Amino acid sequence: MWFRRDLRIHDNPALFAAIAGASADAQAGVPEDDKVLPLVLIDPVLWPTWGHLKQAYLIDSLAALNESLGGNLVIKHAKAQEIIPEIAAKYGITAVHSAADFSAYGIARDQNVKESLAKLGIEYEVTGSGYAVAPGRVTKDDGTPYKVYTPFYKKWLVHGWRAPAPDPTSWPKWWAPENDGLPARPDIGDVVLPPAGEQAALARWKDFLANNVDAYDENRNRPDLAGTSKLGTALKWGEIHPRTLLAQLGDQQGQEVFRKEIAWREFYADVLFHNPDTVENYLNPLYAQMKYDTGLVADERFKAWCNGLTGYPFVDAGMRQLISEGWMHNRVRMVVASFLIKDLHLEWQRGAHYFMELLLDGDLASNSHGWQWTAGCGTDASPYYRVFNPIGQGHRFDPQGEYVRKYIPELRHIPDGSVHEPWTVLGGLDQGYPEPIVDHALERKEALARLAALPKGAQLPPKSDEAPTPDQANLIHDFE
Numbered sequence: 001m002w003f004r005r006d007l008r009i010h011d012n013p014a015l016f017a018a019i020a021g022a023s024a025d026a027q028a029g030v031p032e033d034d035k036v037l038p039l040v041l042i043d044p045v046l047w048p049t050w051g052h053l054k055q056a057y058l059i060d061s062l063a064a065l066n067e068s069l070g071g072n073l074v075i076k077h078a079k080a081q082e083i084i085p086e087i088a089a090k091y092g093i094t095a096v097h098s099a100a101d102f103s104a105y106g107i108a109r110d111q112n113v114k115e116s117l118a119k120l121g122i123e124y125e126v127t128g129s130g131y132a133v134a135p136g137r138v139t140k141d142d143g144t145p146y147k148v149y150t151p152f153y154k155k156w157l158v159h160g161w162r163a164p165a166p167d168p169t170s171w172p173k174w175w176a177p178e179n180d181g182l183p184a185r186p187d188i189g190d191v192v193l194p195p196a197g198e199q200a201a202l203a204r205w206k207d208f209l210a211n212n213v214d215a216y217d218e219n220r221n222r223p224d225l226a227g228t229s230k231l232g233t234a235l236k237w238g239e240i241h242p243r244t245l246l247a248q249l250g251d252q253q254g255q256e257v258f259r260k261e262i263a264w265r266e267f268y269a270d271v272l273f274h275n276p277d278t279v280e281n282y283l284n285p286l287y288a289q290m291k292y293d294t295g296l297v298a299d300e301r302f303k304a305w306c307n308g309l310t311g312y313p314f315v316d317a318g319m320r321q322l323i324s325e326g327w328m329h330n331r332v333r334m335v336v337a338s339f340l341i342k343d344l345h346l347e348w349q350r351g352a353h354y355f356m357e358l359l360l361d362g363d364l365a366s367n368s369h370g371w372q373w374t375a376g377c378g379t380d381a382s383p384y385y386r387v388f389n390p391i392g393q394g395h396r397f398d399p400q401g402e403y404v405r406k407y408i409p410e411l412r413h414i415p416d417g418s419v420h421e422p423w424t425v426l427g428g429l430d431q432g433y434p435e436p437i438v439d440h441a442l443e444r445k446e447a448l449a450r451l452a453a454l455p456k457g458a459q460l461p462p463k464s465d466e467a468p469t470p471d472q473a474n475l476i477h478d479f480e
Contacts, residue, residue, distance in 0.1 A: 001014065001015050001018040001036055001037070001038045001039065001097050001098070002039050002040075002041075002080075002084065002096060002097065002098040003015075003038060003039065003040045003065065003073075003098075004040075004098060004099060004101065004238070005099070005101075005130050005236065005237055005238040006099050006128075006130060006238035006241075007040075007061050007062065007064075007065045007197070007198070007237050007238050007239050008065070008068075008198035008201075008238060008239050008240065008241070009065075009068045009069070009167075009198065010164075010167060010198065010244075011164040011165045011240075011241045011243065011244050012099075012128070012165060012241070013099070013127045013128030013165045014097050014098050014099040014126070014127040014128050015097070016127075016165050016166070016167075016168060017097050017125060017127040018036050018095070018097035019036060019168045019171070019172050020168070021094070021095050021097065021125070022034050022035055022036050022172045023168075023170075023172070034172050034173055035172060035173045035174075035175040036172045036173070036174060036175065037074055037087070037091070037093065037174075037175045037176065037177070038069050038072060038073050038074060038174055038176075039073075039074045039075075039076065039084075039087070040062060040065075040073060040074070040075050040076075041075075041076055041077075041078060041079070041080055041083065041084075042075060042076070042077045042078075042180075042183060043078075043079060043080075044077055044078065044079070045079070047077075047183065049357075050357070051326070051357045051358045052186040052187070052188050053188055053191060053193065053325075053326035053358065053360060054326060054357075054358070054359070054360055054362070055183070055185075055186050056185050056186055056188050056193060057193050057194075057196055057233065057326065057360050058196075058237065059182050059183060059185045060185075060193065060195075060196035060197065061196040061197050061237055061239060062075065062182060063182065063196075063197075064196055064197025064198065064199065064200070064239075065197065065198070067197075068197075068198065068199075069174050070174055071176075072174035072175065072176040073176070074176045074177075074178065074179050075179055075180055075181055075182055076178075076179075076180050077180045077183070080109055080113055081109060081112045081113055081116065084096060084113050084116075084117070085113070085116040085117055085120060085122075087178075088117060088120060088122050089120050089122075091177060093122060094122065094123070095122065095123040095124070095125055096113070096117055096122060096123070096124045096125070097125050097126075097127065098110070098124075098125075098126055098127075099126065099127065099128045099129050099130060099238075100126045100127075100128065100129040100134065101129075102129065102134070102135045102136075102269060102272075102273045103272070103276070103364060104276035104279075110124075110126070128165070130235075130238050130241070130242075131242060131265075131266050131269055132161035132241075132242045132243045132246055132262065132266060133156055133159055133160075133161050133266055135266075135269045135270040135272075135273035135274075136270065136273055136274070137159060138152060138155050138156050138159050138266075138270060139155075140155075145270060145271070145274045146267070146270070147271075147379055148379055148380070149263075149264060149267050149379065152263070152267045152270070153260060153263045153267070156263050156266065156267075157263075161243055161246060162243065163243070163247060164241065164243050164244050164247055191324060191325065191326075193325075193326065193360070194230065194233065194327075194360075196233075196239070197239055198239045198240065200234075200239070201231065201234035201239040201240040202240060202244075204229065204230065204231060204234065205229065205231060205234075205240060205244070205245060208229040208230075208231070209248060212226065212227060212228075212229070213229070213249075213252075213254050213255050213258055214252055214253075214254040214255065215227065215254055216228070216229075216254035216255070216257055216258045217253050217254045217256075217257040218254070220257070220261075220330070220331075221331045221397050222331075222397055222398070223317075223318075223329035223331060223332050223397060223398060223403040224397075224398045224399075224400065224402040224403040228329065228330065229258070230327070231245070232327075232360075232361030232363075233327070233360040233361040235265065235361070235363075236360070236361045236362065236363050242262050242265070242266070245258075245262060246259065246262060264366075265363070265365075265366055267379070268363075268365040268366045268368075268369040268370070268379075269365045269366075271283070271365065271369055271379055272364065272365035272368065272369065273365075278368060278369070278372070279364055279368050280349060280368075282372070282377045283369070283372055283377055283378045283379065284377040284378070286377075286454055286455050287375065287376065287377035287454065289454060289455060290450055290451070290454060291345070291450050291453070292345055292346060292347045293344065293345040293346060298344070298345075298346060301344045301346070301437055301438070302340075302344070302346055302350060304434075304437055305319065305336070305339070305340055305344060305351075306319065306354055307319065307323075308320035308323065308407070308408070309434050309437075310339065310434075310436065310437050310438075311423075311433070311434045311435050311436035311437050312339065312390040312391065312394075312436055312440070313394060313401075313404040313408060313411060313419055313420050313422065313433075314332065314335060314390050314391070314393055314394030314397075314398060314403075314404060314420060315332075315335060315336050315339045315390045316404075316407075316408055317332070317398075317403055317404045317406070317407040317408055318332035318333070318335065318336045318407075319336060320407040320408065321407050322355075322358050322359070323358065324407070326358055326359060326360040327359065327360055327361065328359070329403075331393070331397055332403075333355075333370065334370075334374055334388060335388045335390055335393045336351075337351055337370070337371055337374040337375075338374050338386070338387060338388035338390075339388070339390055341371075341374060341375050341447075342387045342388070342443065342444065342447040343387075343390070343438050343440055343443040343444070343447070344438065344443075345443070345446065345447065345450070348371040348372060348374070348375040348377075349371075351371060352367055352368055352371045355367055355371075374386070376451065385448055385451060387444045387447055387448070389440060389444075390440060391420055391421060391440065394417075394420035395417050395420055398417075398420070399417050400416055400417060401414070401415075401416055401417050401418070401419035401420060404419045404420065405419060408433065409431075410431040410432045410433035411428075411431070411433055412431075413427075413430075413431060414428055423435060423436070
C-alpha cells in the first residue's frame with residue numbers, strides 16, 4: 001500500500017483494496033500469506049523546498065499513521081519511479097495499491113511506475129482518490145468541463161458520491177522489512193502546530209459538527225471568531241476524506257454553506273485537471289499582458305508584504321498569522337492576495353509561491369486558482385474589477401480589532417476597531433508599526449486603469465449558463 005495524500009486507515013478505498021488483495025492471496029496459498037507492506041516516500045527533491053512548519057507537520061502526521069499501523073510504516077527517502085519497482089521485485093510483492101493522483105506530475109509518475117511494475121509481472125491498482133467526486137467526472141451535458149463554480153456545484157450535487165469506505169473485516173499482518181525512518185523534525189521555535197493525524201482530524205470534525213457548523217454561514221468570514229473547521233490541512237494530507245464529512249452534513253444553512261466549500265475544493269481540482277499548465281500560467285492568457293511592477297521597489301514591497309509590514313493592519317495580521325502558524329483565515333487570504341495584486345501590482349504567482357511554501361494546507365489546485373480568482377484571470381463570473389479595501393475589510397470582519405491585536409503586538413495599545421487605521425490615532429504608530437507603504441485609493445485607480453488597458457476579451461461577461469448568482473453579484477459590496 002503506497003500512502004500519498006491519504007494518511008489514514010479508515011475510509012481509505014485503496015487500503016481496503018490492498019487488504020482484500022492480500023487476503024485473496026492468502027486464501028489462494030501464496031507463500032507470503034496475508035501481508036501488506038505500508039509505504040510512504042519522502043521525495044529528496046521536493047522535501048527541501050518545503051518550509052519548516054510544513055515539514056514538521058507532515059512528520060507528526062506520518063508518526064500518527066505509523067502508530068495506527070502498529071509501528072510498521074515503511075518510510076523510504078527516494079523517488080517512486082526508482083524505489084517501488086525495486087522493493088516490489090526484492091520482496092516478491094504481488095500488487096501495488098494507491099489512490100489516484102490527478103496532478104500532471106502525479107499522472108506521469110504513476111504511469112512510469114505502472115509500466116515498470118508491468119515488466120516485472122506486478123499489478124498496479126489505483127482505487128479511489130482524495131475527492132468525493134474525482135476530477136473529470138462532472139461535466140456539462142455536452143461533455144465539456146465547467147469554467148464557473150455555481151453550475152459545477154449544481155451538477156456535482158446531482159452526480160453525488162459514494163458512502164465512506166468500510167473498514168476491513170480483519171486487519172492484515174503489516175510488514176516492514178526495511179526502513180529509512182522519518183526525517184529529522186526541524187526546529188520551529190515557539191510555534192505550536194495543530195495536532196496531526198487521522199484521530200486528531202476526526203476529533204476536530206466531531207467538535208466542529210457539534211458546536212460550529214450550524215453558524216458557519218454567519219461566522220466563516222470572521223477571523224476574530226473560531227468559526228471555521230480548520231480541516232484544510234487534514235484534507236490536504238488525506239487524514240480525513242471529504243466523503244466522511246459529506247456523509248454527516250444535513251440541510252441546515254450553515255451545513256449547506258460548508259458543503260459548498262468542499263465543492264469549491266473539488267471544482268478547483270477539476271479545473272486544474274483540465275488545465276494542468278495553470279499551476280503557473282494564466283487561465284485567461286490575456287492577463288499575462290497586464291502591466292506588473294518589477295525591480296527594486298517592487299521587490300521591497302513584496303518583502304514588506306511577506307513579513308506583515310505593509311502598514312495595513314488587516315493585511316499584516318494575516319501575513320503574520322501565516323508565518324507563525326502556517327495557516328491563514330480564508331477571508332484574510334482573499335484580502336492579502338488582492339493587496340499584492342491590485343495595490344502592489346505584482347503578479348499572482350509570487351504570492352502563490354510564498355503561500356505554498358508556508359501553508360500547511362497548501363493545495364496546488366486551490367492555491368493557484370484561488371489566487372487567479374482574486375487576480376480576475378481565473379474561474380469567476382463576478383466582475384473583473386474586484387479590489388478589496390484592506391481597511392474596510394478589517395472594519396467589517398474584525399470589528400473590534402481582536403484579530404489584528406492578536407498578531408500585531410505594536411498595535412495592542414489601540415482599542416476597538418480604530419486599530420484598523422492606526423495612523424488616525426494619537427500615538428498609534430509609536431510602538432514601531434509602519435505607515436502604509438502605498439495609498440489604497442490611488443492604487444485601486446491604477447489597478448482599474450491597468451485592467452481596462454487589457455485587450456478586448458479579458459473582461460468578457462460570463463456565458464449564459466455561467467451567470468453570477470445573487471451571492472456573487474453582491475460581492476461588490478465587500479470590495480470597498
